[in-house]
Structures are given as structure tokens and as C-alpha cells.
Amino acid sequence: MTLQVLAVDDSRTMRDMVRLTLTNAGIATHLADDGVHALEVLDGMPTPDAIITDINMPRMDGFGLIDAVRARTDCRAIPILVLTTESADDMKTRARQAGATGWIVKPFDPQKLVKALKMVAGTSNG
Amino acid sequence: MADPMAEIKASFFIECDELLEALQDGLQLIENGEQDSDTVNVIFRAVHSIKGGAGAFGLTQLVDFAHRFETVLDELRADRMQIDQSLLALFYQCGDVLSDLVRESRDGVAHDIASVQPVLTALDQLIPADEEDTDDAVDFQPMAVSLDLPDLDDMPLTTDGLPPLAGGPDDTAKTYLIRFVPQQALYTLGNEPVFLLSALSELGTVQVSCDDNAVPPLEDLDPEAGYLCWEIQIQTTKDEACLSEVFEFVEGICTLEITTLGTAQPTLCDSIGADLAISPPDPEVAPNLELALPSPAPSPSPVTQATAPAPANDTRREAPRATVRVELERVDRLVNLVGELVINQAMLSQSVDAAGLSANTSVHTGLEEFLQLTRDIQESVMLIRAQPVKSLFQRMSRIVREASRDIGKSVRLRTDGENTEVDKTVIERLADPLTHMIRNAVDHGLETDADRVAAGKPAEGTIELTAAHRSGRVVIEVRDDGNGINRPKVQSIAISKGLVPKDADLTDSEIDNLLFLPGFSTATEVSNLSGRGVGMDVVRSAIQALGGRISIASTPGMGTTFSISLPLTLAVLDGMVVRVADQTLLVPLNAILETQTLSANDIRAFGPETNVICIRDSFVAMLDLGAELGYRAPLQSYVGCVMLLVATEDGSKAAIIVDAIEDQRQVVIKGLQDSYGRIPGIAAATILGDGQIALILDPIDLIANSEWRTRPPSLEQHEVGACNG
Numbered sequence: 001m002t003l004q005v006l007a008v009d010d011s012r013t014m015r016d017m018v019r020l021t022l023t024n025a026g027i028a029t030h031l032a033d034d035g036v037h038a039l040e041v042l043d044g045m046p047t048p049d050a051i052i053t054d055i056n057m058p059r060m061d062g063f064g065l066i067d068a069v070r071a072r073t074d075c076r077a078i079p080i081l082v083l084t085t086e087s088a089d090d091m092k093t094r095a096r097q098a099g100a101t102g103w104i105v106k107p108f109d110p111q112k113l114v115k116a117l118k119m120v121a122g123t124s125n126g
Numbered sequence: 127m128a129d130p131m132a133e134i135k136a137s138f139f140i141e142c143d144e145l146l147e148a149l150q151d152g153l154q155l156i157e158n159g160e161q162d163s164d165t166v167n168v169i170f171r172a173v174h175s176i177k178g179g180a181g182a183f184g185l186t187q188l189v190d191f192a193h194r195f196e197t198v199l200d201e202l203r204a205d206r207m208q209i210d211q212s213l214l215a216l217f218y219q220c221g222d223v224l225s226d227l228v229r230e231s232r233d234g235v236a237h238d239i240a241s242v243q244p245v246l247t248a249l250d251q252l253i254p255a256d257e258e259d260t261d262d263a264v265d266f267q268p269m270a271v272s273l274d275l276p277d278l279d280d281m282p283l284t285t286d287g288l289p290p291l292a293g294g295p296d297d298t299a300k301t302y303l304i305r306f307v308p309q310q311a312l313y314t315l316g317n318e319p320v321f322l323l324s325a326l327s328e329l330g331t332v333q334v335s336c337d338d339n340a341v342p343p344l345e346d347l348d349p350e351a352g353y354l355c356w357e358i359q360i361q362t363t364k365d366e367a368c369l370s371e372v373f374e375f376v377e378g379i380c381t382l383e384i385t386t387l388g389t390a391q392p393t394l395c396d397s398i399g400a401d402l403a404i405s406p407p408d409p410e411v412a413p414n415l416e417l418a419l420p421s422p423a424p425s426p427s428p429v430t431q432a433t434a435p436a437p438a439n440d441t442r443r444e445a446p447r448a449t450v451r452v453e454l455e456r457v458d459r460l461v462n463l464v465g466e467l468v469i470n471q472a473m474l475s476q477s478v479d480a481a482g483l484s485a486n487t488s489v490h491t492g493l494e495e496f497l498q499l500t501r502d503i504q505e506s507v508m509l510i511r512a513q514p515v516k517s518l519f520q521r522m523s524r525i526v527r528e529a530s531r532d533i534g535k536s537v538r539l540r541t542d543g544e545n546t547e548v549d550k551t552v553i554e555r556l557a558d559p560l561t562h563m564i565r566n567a568v569d570h571g572l573e574t575d576a577d578r579v580a581a582g583k584p585a586e587g588t589i590e591l592t593a594a595h596r597s598g599r600v601v602i603e604v605r606d607d608g609n610g611i612n613r614p615k616v617q618s619i620a621i622s623k624g625l626v627p628k629d630a631d632l633t634d635s636e637i638d639n640l641l642f643l644p645g646f647s648t649a650t651e652v653s654n655l656s657g658r659g660v661g662m663d664v665v666r667s668a669i670q671a672l673g674g675r676i677s678i679a680s681t682p683g684m685g686t687t688f689s690i691s692l693p694l695t696l697a698v699l700d701g702m703v704v705r706v707a708d709q710t711l712l713v714p715l716n717a718i719l720e721t722q723t724l725s726a727n728d729i730r731a732f733g734p735e736t737n738v739i740c741i742r743d744s745f746v747a748m749l750d751l752g753a754e755l756g757y758r759a760p761l762q763s764y765v766g767c768v769m770l771l772v773a774t775e776d777g778s779k780a781a782i783i784v785d786a787i788e789d790q791r792q793v794v795i796k797g798l799q800d801s802y803g804r805i806p807g808i809a810a811a812t813i814l815g816d817g818q819i820a821l822i823l824d825p826i827d828l829i830a831n832s833e834w835r836t837r838p839p840s841l842e843q844h845e846v847g848a849c850n851g
Contacts, residue, residue: 011141011175011179012137012138013134013138013141013175013178013179014175014179014182016133016134016137017134017182020130020134056170056174057171058164058171076314076316077313077316079316079318085174085181096378096379099314101375102374106178107181107182119322119372119375120318120375121318122318122320
């Protein structure tokens with residue numbers, strides 16, 4: 001079964017890159033511009049196997065999105081990867097505290113992103 | 127397939143332009159004291175997104191600078207710093223540098239490091255390098271990524287995406303025993319142990335045993351609690367670091383013990399609980415503690431790109447509008463085709479008329495609707511090419527900052543009507559003339575701060591840049607509150623340069639217009655601002671080439687206003703088809719105030735060979751078009767001719783006399799500029815419905831030139847020179 005991933009970033013360039021990376025890896029990708037938009041998209045798609053989200057976004061940031069997702073009984077166990085330009089340990093602690101499953105440092109290595117996804121969401125053929 | 131990375135890169139630079147615009151908007155809000163709590167965040171995010179994208183394309187200089195800028199913005203965001211005028215000025219400069227770097231990165235031009243240095247130094251003074259989050263600075267390494275992924279199945283499952291280095295692939299396989307005890311948090315954070323085990327299984331041969339001793343009787347079982355732990359024996363050529371990397375995301379929320387059993391063949395671990403060999407991993411068989419949660423329903427929906435608009439109740443940010451990026455070439459092709467459609471429609475009308483059908487047939491009704499539709503299509507197509515002048519105005523804001531800094535005057539730029547839309551080509555070709563006009567306003571228009579104070583004005587000069595739609599045209603004005611044009615000085619310079627005769631008796635408006643003569647420059651010493659070998663004559667030619675006009679108004683002590691009036695589109699116009707001396711000509715409809723068939727009463731003699739037209743108790747000058755264009759000698763009597771009343775730029779009126787009005791229609795503009803250069807009084811040509819070519823007049827230019835001809839001959843020569851130049 002094809003993995004379904006929701007990718008959230010306010011930068012079009014980043015969204016394009018994530019989509020290209022995931023599509024090349026055979027992963028179905030849904031996109032959203034910010035946290036508020038992501039929650040809307042979430043309502044209109046099958047529960048994704050994972051969410052990849054940026055932190056700094058207008059309207060609702062990545063932490064707000066994680067909170068909202070973890071508060072929903074139908075979505076709370078979705079693995080969430082945080083895409084961030086900060087790689088300091090402080091960042092990992094904050095992501096963990098916010099409820100993120102894992103983190104990827106931008107600019108991301110496409111292979112690493114796909115592997116991290118497999119790690120938290122299983123393989124596409126799993 | 128086109129290189130997807132190249133496409134994303136091109137799209138990144140477009141996004142950069144949008145982000146830079148948001149950055150400028152934010153700074154402007156702060157400058158006007160209109161910022162809200164989110165303004166700094168918007169600015170921060172703009173710089174942050176530029177940095178993020180630039181990193182992905184390996185644009186090191188852009189990343190470095192954006193990072194420095196971002197660090198300072200972050201201080202502001204965290205309220206560890208207060209914004210003041212000098213900081214705002216620095217942010218504007220940073221925005222300029224960022225914009226330069228983006229442009230240079232796009233064009234592949236190396237950046238001149240030295241030019242950035244003062245800004246970097248200023249940023250460093252705010253946040254000394256040692257206070258900066260060095261971790262972050264070091265960690266954020268730009269990296270040009272390639273998205274040519276190998277086949278997913280062939281991919282070795284190490285987490286760093288790179289071949290393991292020291293202690294990496296080792297020909298001798300080792301055996302490790304891993305004890306993995308998840309804590310409750312591991313599950314609540316969305317981790318799934320079975321995926322970790324399956325990732326581990328891809329590193330070597332694994333034997334997994336699950337310890338279910340902790341599982342309580344059913345009545346005591348909390349379905350959301352984790353009771354299981356695992357022991358994994360793995361034989362692999364990878365080292366221990368590779369193994370622990372699999373558990374990177376669960377570090378701290380599980381107990382993980384990795385012990386080396388040696389290089390010998392592993393003995394199968396069969397002592398604890400139910401053995402579970404994972405090869406290949408099968409989540410259906412593996413214990414899954416997320417049973418309470420519905421699994422994702424399989425969906426037939428393919429990859430969807432979500433672009434749904436944001437909810438309307440959020441006022442903080444406008445809902446993103448769905449947009450499509452289209453190559454300009456395709457739009458232009460559409461514009462051309464619509465032009466052809468307009469001509470075709472005109473020809474069809476003419477054929478119907480020629481066929482002698484009565485006016486109330488269904489053919490006429492249908493034709494009428496066709497005409498309306500054509501017009502709607504044409505307007506819609508023009509809208510595609512229209513862009514707000516905002517980007518142009520933002521560039522001017524930079525020009526003002528740089529020019530005022532260079533020359534040491536305090537200047538404030540006020541803009542209005544930034545959302546006024548104009549054809550894209552017009553915007554692009556307006557940049558140079560407008561830049562020159564703005565520089566002129568700073569350099570010549572405004573007085574020095576001291577002079578202003580002495581004159582009882584605020585030390586800070588103001589330049590207003592406005593755009594507005596006015597009767598089918600776009601009017602852009604540059605207004606300064608300086609000292610106005612020094613007319614005696616202008617006249618004396620013009621005389622000294624031989625541009626006007628010594629004894630010329632010129633009106634204020636005529637003196638002001640001397641500025642547009644080629645070679646005229648009032649700067650006694652050529653400053654490095656406006657004295658770049660470009661005069662107002664070049665500005666005027668550039669505006670005229672766009673089918674526009676420029677005029678000047680000045681009040682001593684109060685300031686000077688330059689007005690540029692431009693057509694909305696360069697492709698089509700509404701025109702009045704007129705006949706004069708058996709020639710068919712076109713007059714742009716928006717230039718005509720009213721028309722009237724002349725009777726003897728309307729014409730009054732004014733001097734021996736001059737007539738004026740009397741309209742409702744006022745007199746206007748008369749221009750015989752046939753004579754003016756050299757088609758025939760002036761008529762003896764103009765009774766029965768038609769007068770087109772035209773307003774000139776300075777608000778006065780003039781009457782253009784033609785033989786008859788034939789029609790009123792939309793025509794496609796065919797430029798003559800490329801083949802014939804600029805022809806005074808003629809804007810362009812067009813093709814009429816019967817295939818005939820007709821010239822499109824520029825009535826204002828025609829009148830302006832004609833007025834000069836009634837002046838002393840020396841002036842006329844200069845004006846002719848101006849036209850040729």
C-alpha cells in the first residue's frame with residue numbers, strides 16, 4: 001500500500017522539494033501551507049501514515065499543529081516529523097516536548113528524509 | 127521530463143521576490159508605526175524561508191547573509207531588542223543586500239563581498255559573533271541537493287544517507303544483542319516499535335524475541351499502555367553507531383542496551399517468550415499496541431496537491447489565492463490572438479454592412495453580442511498581463527534611501543496607489559525613467575536639510591510617489607515638497623547653452639518644459655546621483671515610447687510635480703475613425719472630451735490668419751488637422767467641419783478640426799516605432815475592418831508640437847532637434 005504523507009510548509013520551494021522527494025520515492029504526498037490549512041487538508045484525506053511539518057509558519061506554526069493533531073483521537077498516533085533549519089539539541093528537546101516523533105534538519109538530504117519516514121511510518125511495501 | 131530541480135529553483139527565485147516584497151511591506155508598516163504583533167514574525171519568516179530555500183540550492187552567500195539577518199530579527203522577535211530608527215534603516219539596508227544577493231544568485235553573478243561588509247559589521251555590532259547561537263550557525267550547512275533518488279528498495283537503511291565512515295562496512299560480521307524497552311512516551315509521540323525493528327532488520331540478519339511477561343490480566347490492561355519489550359540479536363557488518371541511529375528518534379524515551387556478542391556465528395536466541403523472526407517485516411503479525419486506533423483506510427485517491435483556501439474568519443493573513451504560473455510568451459500569444467479577433471470582428475461587421483442587411487436582423491443582434499464578448503475577452507486577457515505597480519514602487523523606495531544617504535539629505539518617500547495595475551511591460555520599462563526622476567527629486571528637487579529649516583519647513587523632505595487610474599489611463603506622479611523649479615536659473619542656463627534666444631519671452635510652463643530639452647542639465651557640478659549622462663529628455667522619450675506623456679508643474683517654494691500618464695495596455699485602444707482630406711485617421715477616444723459640427727457662429731477670427739473656436743462662452747485654439755499633417759492647405763471656411771475637443775496635459779483645451787467622423791471602434795495597435803522611430807503627433811498605426819491601414823494620432827503631442835510652431839523659430843528648431851534625438 002502506498003504511504004500517504006501530509007507535508008506542511010509555508011515556503012512553496014520547500015513544499016515542492018518535499019513533494020518531489022516523496023513522489024520519487026513512491027509516496028503519495030498531500031501538501032498544506034500552514035497549520036490551519038493542514039488541519040483542513042487532514043479532514044479531506046485518509047488518515048496519513050505520517051506528517052512532515054515546518055515549524056515557523058503563519059497562522060498556526062508546527063508546534064501548534066502537533067498539539068492539534070495529538071489532541072484528535074483519530075489522528076493522535078500519526079508519526080510527525082519536524083523539518084527545521086535548527087539542529088541544536090535544544091530544538092530536538094522542544095520538538096520532543098511538543099509531541100514530534102522525529103526531526104529532519106533543513107536543507108534536508110532527500111534520502112535521509114525518505115529513510116526517516118520509513119523509520120516512523122514503515123515501508124511502502126510493509 | 128524537464129529537470130524538476132531546475133524548475134523548483136526557478137520557482138524559488140519567484141518566491142524570493144514575493145518574500146522580499148513581504149519583507150519590504152513589513153518594514154514599511156513598522157516605519158509608519160502600523161505594525162502589529164505579527165509584523166516582525168512575517169519579516170522573520172520571509173528571511174527564514176529565503177535562507178531555507180537558498181540552503182537547498184547551495185547558495186552559500188545568500189544563506190550566510192540571511193542567517194545573520196535572521197539572527198538579529200530573532201532577537202527582536204524575542205523582545206530582547208527594541209526597534210528604533212537606526213535599526214529600521216539597517217533592516218532596510220539588509221533587505222536591499224538580500225535582494226541583491228537573490229538577484230545575483232539567480233543570474234549566477236558573483237557577489238561583491240566588500241559591498242556587504244558595512245552591513246555585516248553593523249549586524250555584528252548588534253549581536254557579537256560569540257553571542258550568536260554558534261551551534262546553529264555551524265550546523266546550518268547549505269547543501270546542493272540532488273533529488274535523483276536511487277530505487278527505494280536498493281537503499282541501504284542507514285540514517286545519515288551517507289556511506290558509513292570509520293567502523294562502517296566491515297567484512298567481518300559481528301553479532302549484537304539489543305535490549306529495547308519502550309516507555310509510554312514512545313507510543314504517545316507516534317512511534318511504532320515494529321517499524322524500528324523492521325528498519326533494524328534491513329541492517330543484517332535478525333532474531334527478535336518479544337518479552338510479554340509484563341502484560342497484565344485482561345481486566346487490568348490499559349489498552350494504551352506499553353507492556354512489551356524486545357530483545358534483538360542481529361548479525362551485521364555495520365557498527366554499533368549504525369544500530370543506535372535506528373533509535374535516534376526514541377532516544378530518551380526507551381531503554382536501549384546494545385552489547386557485542388562477538389564475531390562468531392550467532393547462536394539462536396530461543397530462551398525468552400515467543401520468538402518472532404522478522405524477515406521480511408510484517409506489521410500484521412508484530413504486536414501492535416495501537417489497536418485502539420483506526421488504521422488508515424485505503425483510499426483510491428492519488429497524490430493530491432492541496433490548495434484549498436484558508437478559512438475566511440482569519441484576518442491575520444489573507445487566504446492564499448490559487449494561482450497558476452504561466453510563461454509570458456503564452457500570454458502574449460493570447461494577447462496577439464485577441465488582437466486578431468478584434469480585427470476579424472471589425473471586418474465581419476463591415477461585411478454585414480456591405481451585404482445591406484436591415485439593422486434589426488438577428489445577424490446584427492448576434493454581431494452586437496459578438497462585439498461585447500470580444501471586448502470582455504480582450505479586457506480579461508489584458509488583466510492577465512496587468513500587475514500592481516507595487517514592485518516598482520518598492521524599488522523606488524530603495525532608490526530614495528540610497529540617494530538620500532549618498533547626498534546627505536533626510537528624505538521620506540510616501541507611496542500611494544501601489545495596487546494600481548499596469549501592463550507588465552509598462553512596469554518593466556518604467557523602472558529606468560522613474561529611477562531617474564526619483565534621483566532628480568532627491569538631488570535637485572529637495573533643498574538641503576539646513577535650507578529647509580531656514581525656510582520654515584521640516585528638515586525631512588518628502589517625495590510622494592502615487593499611481594492612480596484616471597479616465598482610462600494610469601497616472602503616476604512624483605511630487606516633492608522642495609523649492610520648486612528655479613525659473614530664472616533654468617532660463618539663464620537655457621540661454622547660455624543657446625537653447626533659447628536671449629530675448630525670448632517664455633511663460634512659466636514653457637520655462638519648466640525647457641527641462642525636457644536634450645542636453646539640459648541644471649546641476650552646476652555633475653553630482654554622482656543624477657548626473658549620469660541621462661537628462662529629462664531621455665526620460666521623456668522613454669515615456670513616449672510607451673505611448674505615455676510626461677508633464678511638469680511647479681510652485682516656487684512649494685515643490686515640483688512630474689506626472690506620467692500611460693495607456694493601460696499597449697495592445698488595443700478605443701478610437702474614433704475620422705476622415706480628413708480623404709485620409710482615414712484614428713483618434714484615441716479617451717483623448718476626446720466632446721465633438722461638435724461647426725457652424726459659422728462657432729468660429730471667430732483671432733488675428734489675420736488664426737481662428738479660435740467659441741465653446742460655451744470660452745475660446746479654444748484651433749488646429750486644422752489636414753493642414754497640420756500637410757495633407758492640404760488650410761481651408762477658407764471650416765463651417766460644416768467637425769471639431770474634436772481635446773484636453774491637453776496642463777488642463778487647457780484645444781480643438782482639432784477634421785472633415786467627418788466615420789465610426790467609433792476598438793482597434794489593435796501596431797507600433798511604428800521599430801520601423802520609423804518616433805513620429806511627432808503619431809502614436810501608432812492600425813488595421814481597419816476593410817484591411818486599410820490607418821494612423822493613430824497622438825492629439826496631445828500634435829497640439830504640443832503645433833504650439834511650438836507659433837513660437838520663435840529658434841525654439842521650433844530645438845523642438846525638432848528634440849524629436850530627432
